[in-house]
Amino acid sequence: MSKPIKKAVLLLMMTFVVIVAYPYADSWLSVRQSVPVIPNTQLPLSYKGSRDIVFVLDANSASQSQLNQVKEQIKQYQLAFPLSRIGLVAYRSSQDQFATLAFDFSSESNLLESQLARIAASGRRGITSSIDEALFDALYTLSWRKNLSVQHNIVLVSDNQHDVQQVKLSAQREQRPLLSHPVKYHTFALKEFMSLSFIGR
DSSP, rough: OEEEHHHHHHHHHHHHHHHHHHHHHHHHHHHHHOOEEEOOOOSSSSSSSSSEEEEEEEOOOGGGHHHHHHHHHHHHHHOOTTOOOOEEEEOOOEEEEEEEEEEEEEEEEEHHHHHTTTOOOOOOOOOOOOOHHHHHHHHHHHOOOOTTTTTEEEEEEESSSHHHHHHHHHHHHHOOSSSSSSSSEEOOHHHHHTOOOOBBO
């Protein structure tokens, strides 16, 4: 196939993609632009109210040596804050066995322990991160409580600066029209998260 023909075929394919995707653009943007989310990188360590909190965990192989300690820290958080419900979203490079692995909210320690046991660091950090998919899962696929007295929090634990930046961008633009109040974002490097001391009830 000659180069002019190849270019013509490529142009036709691109035109087809634009025609197919265009009708859905407005609906996709409307989902992401309704109720503002509050950016916040400081997680309150002393809190006695009720909270729905999602820990978004970097499960690439680069985190393997510290992931078990991160899991133990999450268990300590649950012990300190028994009124909180904990959700989990693990993510890897999109080239790996799974892009994201999500577990819905629970306050049961046995269930949390079994969910954490299913998260293992593996694969390699690819050019294409799955952090956007992980944030989408955290926001839209978990059963957040709609009670205004319940705090909503998403906590990223990762040393990947690209992923941290994506969370900060998401905190500025992400929208959740189905929920009546916003979510607070928090980001921690692995060692920083493991050094936290939680003070609850």
